[in-house]
Amino acid sequence: MFGWFNAREAKSFGTVLAQYFIAQVPVSVALGERKFAAKTQSTLRSIDAKIVAFKAAHSLNGYRKAQLGNTFKWALKDAGYDAAYVDNLTEWVLTRL
DSSP: OGGGGOOHHHHHHHHHHHHHHHHHSOTTSOTTOHHHHHHHHHHHHHHHHHHHHHHHHSOOOHHHHHHHHHHHHHHHHHHTOOHHHHHHHHHHHHHHO
């Protein structure tokens, strides 16, 4: 029963996803630039593949998904990304889970 609340791997994966996004799409790039859009699309495809692999290897309940999303969201906010943009990215990640 207590294993249901063990979200260590999900949180770790959320951090990995955020760090990958931060490395690929720097905060300093303006949102309207074509380069940003192209880089973001490429990065999101890679993140989607990582999510598919993680889902195949791990059981995710609602609590674990929430922890993963929260970790991802706050890592991006702490890195300086716009709050609305981070909310949209987090929602996108959670819909793929």
